[in-house]
């Protein structure tokens with residue numbers, strides 16, 4: 117099987133279908149569970165999907181349905197997928213695979229949902245308290261049998277942890293290594309309640325990686341749109357990755373904002389580390405954490421966005437012309453994206469090119 121690559125910027129838009137889930141995993145960022153019943157209203161979904169499909173004349177290709185557990189309300193999932201398919205969008209779905217009670221049943225279910233073009237199946241020590249691995253194995257088998265591309269997502273507080281290695285070894289019996297994605301748990305959302313149990317390692321060096329997840333904005337049932345489906349939804353305050361609300365602003369305007377959001381694209385280009393370095397250079401190091409969770413860019417990003425003084429500095433930085441030019445050229449050079457150059461009018465060669473790196 118070929119390696120699964122993330123779609124380019126904004127070719128993929130997420131829609132959180134439901135907060136309901138039959139599991140209530142200790143690490144869940146959005147605190148989904150059996151007692152959560154907020155879900156997208158079908159009329160809202162109809163309007164939003166039309167707007168997503170119409171944006172820049174079919175620029176967005178994929179609608180990623182997430183939750184909660186999207187399969188927990190099959191009627192709603194089917195209806196939303198049909199709307200997406202009618203609008204010409206491909207559909208990907210995130211799931212914990214609880215529906216894999218048997219191989220045959222799982223395959224029958226997937227065949228009844230022909231709009232699914234991609235599946236992301238989550239399993240790890242947290243999910244396995246609720247969803248036995250046999251079900252996930254059946255779901256993976258059915259996914260392969262149905263010819264649906266997929267990856268398996270495994271999170272852990274430490275990649276050396278024996279239970280993580282056990283889960284990964286189990287998954288490797290069913291799937292190639294390139295079909296596995298891993299992430300680091302950190303104390304946000306429901307995981308903030310198990311902080312003392314998490315065994316991640318700490319370092320005084322911010323993680324170096326850039327953020328790929330911020331390429332896909334995500335719409336929530338209440339109409340808010342975030343720059344990623346990540347931990348930032350746990351923040352109550354306004355912050356640069358909260359792109360707007362569809363109750364007040366059109367989808368087009370919000371997606372246009374994402375295209376020109378310099379902080380969001382700086383995270384995509386350089387990760388939180390660049391912003392942390394800039395904060396230190398600006399004499400604001402006192403607002404930064406002294407330690408970071410090894411390998412977790414989301415933890416570093418969350419630390420930045422949860423600090424009021426840093427948020428204020430980021431708001432000013434987002435308007436800074438020199439920074440905007442660097443981000444615009446960085447996108448062109450590293451990501452082959454010209455969106456900000458065109459909108460910003462940075463069409464002539466500029467001295468900022470010398471310092472993009």
Ligand code: SF4
Nearest residue numbers: 327329344346414417
């Ligand atoms: S690094 Fe920040 S922008 Fe990227 S997924 Fe994590 S929280 Fe979202």
